[in-house]
Amino acid sequence: xxxWGGILFVLFCTLLLFVTLSNSAFAADPNVxxxxxxxxxxxxxxxxxxxxxxxxGIFAVLGGVxxxxxxxxxxxxxxxxxxxxxxxxxxxxxxxxxxAAGPGLLKSSLxxxxxxxxxxxxxxxxxIIGAMIGLxxxxxxxxxxxxxxxxxxxxxxxTAKKSTFPDVQQSDKLSSALRIxxxxxxxxxxxxxxxxxxxxxxxLFLFVGVGVMAGMFGLGAGWANVPVLNLVMGAPLxxxxxxxxxxxxxxxxxxxxxxxxxxxxxxxxVVPSVVGIMLGSFVGVRLLKIAKPNLIRWMVIAILGFAGxxxxxxxxxxx
Amino acid sequence: MAQAEIDVEKASKxxxxxxxxxxxxxxxxxxxxxxxxxxxxxxxxxxxxPMEDLPAYWQMSASDYLHAANIESGWGWVKLLGYxxxxxxxxxxxxxxxxxxxxxxxxxxxxxxxxxxxxxxxLLEAAILILAASGLLAAGH
Numbered sequence: 001x002x003x004w005g006g007i008l009f010v011l012f013c014t015l016l017l018f019v020t021l022s023n024s025a026f027a028a029d030p031n032v033x034x035x036x037x038x039x040x041x042x043x044x045x046x047x048x049x050x051x052x053x054x055x056x057g058i059f060a061v062l063g064g065v066x067x068x069x070x071x072x073x074x075x076x077x078x079x080x081x082x083x084x085x086x087x088x089x090x091x092x093x094x095x096x097x098x099x100a101a102g103p104g105l106l107k108s109s110l111x112x113x114x115x116x117x118x119x120x121x122x123x124x125x126x127x128i129i130g131a132m133i134g135l136x137x138x139x140x141x142x143x144x145x146x147x148x149x150x151x152x153x154x155x156x157x158x159t160a161k162k163s164t165f166p167d168v169q170q171s172d173k174l175s176s177a178l179r180i181x182x183x184x185x186x187x188x189x190x191x192x193x194x195x196x197x198x199x200x201x202x203x204l205f206l207f208v209g210v211g212v213m214a215g216m217f218g219l220g221a222g223w224a225n226v227p228v229l230n231l232v233m234g235a236p237l238x239x240x241x242x243x244x245x246x247x248x249x250x251x252x253x254x255x256x257x258x259x260x261x262x263x264x265x266x267x268x269x270v271v272p273s274v275v276g277i278m279l280g281s282f283v284g285v286r287l288l289k290i291a292k293p294n295l296i297r298w299m300v301i302a303i304l305g306f307a308g309x310x311x312x313x314x315x316x317x318x319x
Numbered sequence: 320m321a322q323a324e325i326d327v328e329k330a331s332k333x334x335x336x337x338x339x340x341x342x343x344x345x346x347x348x349x350x351x352x353x354x355x356x357x358x359x360x361x362x363x364x365x366x367x368x369p370m371e372d373l374p375a376y377w378q379m380s381a382s383d384y385l386h387a388a389n390i391e392s393g394w395g396w397v398k399l400l401g402y403x404x405x406x407x408x409x410x411x412x413x414x415x416x417x418x419x420x421x422x423x424x425x426x427x428x429x430x431x432x433x434x435x436x437x438x439x440x441x442l443l444e445a446a447i448l449i450l451a452a453s454g455l456l457a458a459g460h
Contacts, residue, residue: 042370045377080374084381092411099345099417106330106338113334113425117437121444128451139380178436183329192329249341250444253418257451260408260415261393263385266377267407268370271356 045079050272053093057280062291063300065157066248067277068094068220070304073150076143077310081269083139083146087218088264089273091256094220096274097281098248109184110242115197115235118178120247122204123211123221124254130215131258140315146217147312153223154305157297160227165193168234174200184239195236203233215255220248332432333425340424344417352410364403393454419448 053067056074060067072090076083105111134142171181181196197203206228214221225244229235235243259265330338358364368376368388376384385392390399399405422445429438450456 040374042373045374081377082380082384085377088381092414096349096414099341099348099414103338103342103345106334106341109329109334113331113337114437117440117444121440121447124444124451125447128447128456132456135381185329250418250448253415254448254451256415257448258456259381260411261452261454261456262381263390263392264381265408265411266373267356267359267404267411268373269377270411271352271407274352 045081046268046272049075049079049269050276053273053276054280054283057277057282058284058287059280059296059300059303060277061281061284062287062296064297065300065304066094066220066222066245067097067281068218068248068252069150069153069223070300070307071273071277072218073146073304073307073311075273076146077307077314081266083143084135084259084262084264085266085269087134088256088259089266089269090218090220091252091259092265092270093273093277094218094248095252095256097277098220098245098252100278102246102249105242105246108242109182110238111246112180112182112235112239112243113246114178114182115180115229115239115243116247116250118180118204119207119229119243120250123207123214123247123251126208126211127215127251127255128258130212130217131255132215133212134216134218135258135262135264140317142216143311143315145315147308147310147315149213149217149219150304150308150311154301154308156223156227157301157304161231162226162237163230164237166230166234166236168196168198170198171196172198172200182239184236186238193236195239197233197235199232199234203228206232211251214248214251215258218255218259221251222248333428333437336428337421337425340421341417344420345414348410348414348417350410351413352407355406355410359403359407362403364401364406366404367399367402368404416452419445419452422448 052074053071056070057067060070068090071093072086075081075090076086079086081089102111106113175181175197178200180200181194183192183194185191186193207225210221210224210228213219213224222241222244225247226237226240229240229243230237359366367390376388379387384390390396396405396408400409422441426438426441426445429441
């Protein structure tokens with residue numbers, strides 16, 4: 001146990017070291033914008049990107065967050081890539097992760113297609129609007145908003161409560177009409193759990209904001225999906241987490257197309273990131289059994305807070 | 320009965336169909352992404368943008384990059400598929416298209432169940448995603 005704790009600590013330090021080194025490598029060269037190839041060979045940044053996203057994949061799984069929410073603030077804050085390409089790659093990273101998880105979650109009935117379809121229609125439409133706004137605004141403004149949103153996510157992670165089995169006395173009219181309910185097998189209780197939802201109109205309205213933010217910043221929106229599905233609409237926590245992950249495959253698809261069509265995709269950034277996060281996630285899942293969730297969660301919040309602050313300062317022109 | 324089979328029974332027909340199409344699409348997309356990337360980095364095909372030049376481009380905004388590299392926005396990459404770097408867009412675009420295929424595939428099942436509300440919702444979602452993919456929605460700095 002202690003050995004694994006030590007390994008995790010070393011991995012955390014490595015992630016910080018890489019992020020700091022990449023930042024100093026970027027900052028050390030004042031002429032980087034004028035002559036970016038002077039300091040490093042072309043493969044340097046994709047290689048660092050691969051290592052950082054690998055470590056990010058481990059901590060995303062252990063910290064219970066999506067890769068996208070870590071990717072955009074860290075990569076945009078500490079790497080020389082323009083925010084447009086980081087958002088494009090961030091969406092594809094989140095999309096690939098959601099596509100990979102989707103089939104299993106749907107087959108196990110943990111993700112509900114019936115719940116996802118109306119929510120996704122609103123979120124994906126708004127993600128397109130968000131992407132268009134995000135690409136139309138000046139980069140420094142988007143970076144400032146990104147920093148603020150990331151810092152708010154940290155606060156949300158620190159304060160938000162979760163309800164494993166929310167008490168839903170009665171379905172609302174809309175969810176009844178749409179027949180949004182289901183049943184899943186709860187391992188911890190050894191029995192089937194019937195679930196239904198309430199406050200559907202409020203929940204759907206909140207997904208307008210979730211979609212806009214997902215598209216504007218290229219973030220996977222699991223951090224916002226789960227509280228809305230769980231705390232507002234009353235879906236059980238497992239259903240909320242699984243449906244949220246599946247939802248990303250739809251929301252991020254719409255925004256990803258906008259970024260793809262606007263030229264915000266550089267394969268030399270996208271593929272190392274996707275592979276890095278995926279390999280990191282595999283390792284993370286193995287470490288999950290022995291990791292201390294609270295400690296990891298604090299580490300992730302610390303990384304996120306640091307990256308959010310960096311994004312804010314960069315947007316303000318002081319970072 | 321195995322737990323997995325019980326869980327599959329709890330999911331609706333269209334949910335299982337969606338999952339199965341998604342699974343196949345995801346594997347094909349990921350395979351295409353990795354294979355085309357290997358072709359790219361191996362140098363088998365000529366590159367449109369030499370790798371040594373990329374650091375100069377990835378610091379620009381996307382619109383400046385398209386202008387500087389003389390690349391069309393939208394589906395302009397299709398014309399450049401003969402180049403190793405742009406071949407990568409096959410896998411990327413396929414992964415971005417999988418959800419559209421999934422939605423279209425469940426419509427007959429929804430219709431068979433006379434679930435007209437969800438048929439309309441699925442058609443609307445597919446239309447929204449196709450609109451996003453079409454490149455008609457222009458925005459830029």
